[in-house]
Amino acid sequence: MLKFELLKTDPAEGSYLGSHARRGTLTLNHGVVQTPIFMPVGTYGTVKGVMPQSLHDMGAQIILGNTFHLWMRPGLDVMEKFGGLHQFEKWDKPILTDSGGFQVWSLGEMRKISEEGVKFASPVNGDKLFLTPEISMQIQTTLNSDIVMQFDECTPYLSVEPKTKGLVTTEREARSSMELSLRWAKRCQEEFARLNNPNALFGIVQGGMHEHLRDESLAGLEALDFPGIAVGGLSVGEPKEDMMRVLKHIGPKLPKHKPHYLMGVGTPEDLIAGVQNGIDMFDCVMPTRNARNGTLFSRYGDLKIRNARHKSDPQPLDVTCTCHACAGKSGVSWADGGRDGFSRAYLHHLDRCGEMLGPMLASIHNLHYYLNLMQEVRDALDAGTFGAFVNQFHTDRARGV
Template structure:
């Protein structure tokens, strides 16, 4: 069972590139493929930790950028770290905040030292460096922490992608140095977390840059897992899939692979079929707040539509979530139209369970050796509803 310290990865079965494994962490095992709900500010929006557990989540994500800004990483440390602060008993992953710095903060300067940016809340100026990000993530205390990287926009010029690759590699070395210094010091007290540092692979949509970056990162040492960044940032979907196909043979079989920020249902299956193990995305809860739910038979549906006002069916008849077992579409539409936040909570429960059930079934199909045929059929059925809506 290869791994580093308490972070071990067991690969149980494969079906083509699709992989079924278990990622062991200090806060428990994570069965893969896995979808991780996003708790940006320390909570999965509208849901309690118990409700997140009830939908089948085993690991969640929190956001370094947002928690750095409020309530502050040192406050979280004083309050016992993220696990105690959030009351979440399972594993937690924190991203580095790099994506948010580039997408939310007004960037004043990107240089080799780091990134100076304006806080999107109050306009104050901050500097993120590889070293400071490691210090913030250490204080937050997640199980898995991501290295600070530069994420260029989708479809950028090759020269921009090359520069981002060079900077990401240089920052990774600095992240690792500071990570090891923090890990080995003895002044963190009894709450000192045991953490795994994942590098982030960049390269945009350029196949050779992706290969080169993967090889360069792997030549730097042994990593407990690998993040795949810079996808689903505006590039065409076929480019995302071809990039994963390029990376698959370059990555070690005995380490988990985390595709960052991807989690629509069809994207999940496409990526699992190309060797990805871990996913996160805000889409399940964000869509829920707009009244949008996922179903297999009808694809993505907007429950605010008038056609649901007398519909006594559950959101998805095949779903075992609390929402589908308890309420019908007519009630959910009423709650949405009336502006009741309860609807957002109920649809969030359903959307998260929809994705987590999809990951669960994928795991079983990989074990059975039927994943490739099943996923093709599932995707055809799910996407047929989209094609039908476009034609009417």
Template sequence: MAPVFQTEKTEGNARLGVILTPHGRVETPAFMPVGTAATVKGLTPRELWELGARIVVANTYHLFIRPGVVPVRRCGGLHAFMAWPGVILTDSGGYQIVSLNQLAQVLDDGVVFRSPWDGTLVTLSPKLVVSVQLEWGSDIVMVLDHCPPWPAGRRAVQQSVERTVRWARQSQQVFWEKLAKNDSFWSPPSRPLLFGIVQGGVYADLRKACATALAEMELDGYAIGGVSVGEPEELLVESIEATVPWLPTGKPRYAMGLGEPWQVVELVARGVDLFDCVLPTRLARHGVAYTSCGRLSLRRKELSEDVSPLEEGCSCYACQHFSRAYLRHLWKAREILGVVLLSLHNTCYYVSLMQRIRDALRAGEWERFRRAFLGHNRKGGEVWE
């Protein structure tokens, strides 16, 4: 069977590679803009593509509830539904099921929850979640996992690990049963990929146990879940470090829900290949832009007469055409255009950062790049707000 992930070069634990999918190659390390409800907030698919994004994340939980399975299918699948020509990774929604529903009941065979839109009871099982993602034509299918809230005791986390591994096995079974009905799906890059999700909270031995069990299943890739859920920063990094050594070196690794630019750089150094985070568009809605010197808040009064762009040398439409003064005016006046332009810039920043990381790895200058970047962008150094 052809490999789904090819490593081109390494420097330390950092890896330059490529993932093969039905809708194209994903050069890694890569950042995936978050299109939870089949849209990246404030941006059109064409704008994303022109920025250089080649993969986005959608959420099975949200789309299963609204608009539902049938409308997406009748539109020709998720790619046609959202007019996205690139790669789509669909998160299973395991985290959202628990975090967004106080009445969610986690059972051995799935989760029963109440729809936040109309109050009806909905049940999602590991097999159903995978079946839906395949029906929608997802390129990277995520298994249903059980992500315990922070903080959670050891016994609760251990139970979530056992449930996550059991659900992953069920997911893998239905995945191959579905693919067996379509001969063209049997080998990459024509077939979708199945990723497992490692849980284990802040307990290193439980993360090892979960990662080892999932690695034995020989899935196509592995996500590191249960991080960035409210735990202290140092525990987040420790959880990643406790997981990566137990994952196969020949498979892509995905840190879910991360993160800040400095976190991305630090985790690339620890061997992580894929990242997603809502911060680029979420902070745009709060009038905050990413720059090479950290975050820049449009709340700053002195920007009202600043004729410079958000970031000198940035190729995005916002920086090429508009001043900080104008963008501050839009945000203060609560004009939609302000949010759109900031979302465009912030997403461009992240996509460009990943290109710079790949360029540094390709040139053998990764450690030099890492030191220089963290010298300006470590947490605590963001003094522009």
């Protein structure tokens, strides 16, 4: 089941500001999601270092699972025993699973792509495996995810041809990849229907850095009438200006009565740019991955907790933040007089000592920042002040910590 209701568009839509921001609700089998939304990534059935209750507390409405990795471990026999991923990981809200296409792409020379599917050696035990659009649908049906992604070929930024490897993917390569993904999309749709999957299947726009190929991909998916549309193949190594060029081209063209999902993107600035171009849903490993590497996001820029200047700093990571790391049990930010949170000095100490509490608190903070950013976006859209919000966002982020 999927029902998308478009509640409001930015008053600046169509003006010289070029805003296509949208406010909506997405009703799925396991709950209602308020959009725009950021979705924490739980690759192996867990968001790294974060308890499910913490995700609830910070306002996570929907999380991701990874089809490829869950197929490898624990396997479909275990998933069937638990009736799917929700009961297995004890998460009662919606889940989106990717198709495995990106993971197959990331295997590089370890995989062989054909019209039928992809042959590769398991990165876990070396077993020879074959992943097809039909098998991807079967796996995701077993996982019982609320949103199922079509199996696609993630078009690389750099060429995959031996003679040109290391150069930008040619138009011919990008077209071949995009057309293969369209044929796979139809096969996914047919298998999804055969399985009587009660959830929702999204198609994925591909086409590399070529705007006209993106248009062709979108037209092909619209003809198949998927209930939701994703934009893939961005944030795969291309320069930021190319990513933004493609996003600004294709985002506003996505069907207005369906939810729009930008896959694997990105920084706080990327999320705001995505919303401005009509995107409703985002995911990225950046909040948790950066947290484990000592980089924290805040309203006033990014903070490197490993820097020596934080050794004795009593401030929290973000003086305006109400997450457990910054505000403690009280939930009152430093700016509002709270002093229950952990200091930058303590987080610096934990990182230097390799204590696992360090990346756990950092992950909680980063995810809270992303989720709260999307809440502020929704509030601004509700109030009709999104343009002013964007200006203040960029001013604050440029101020620095």
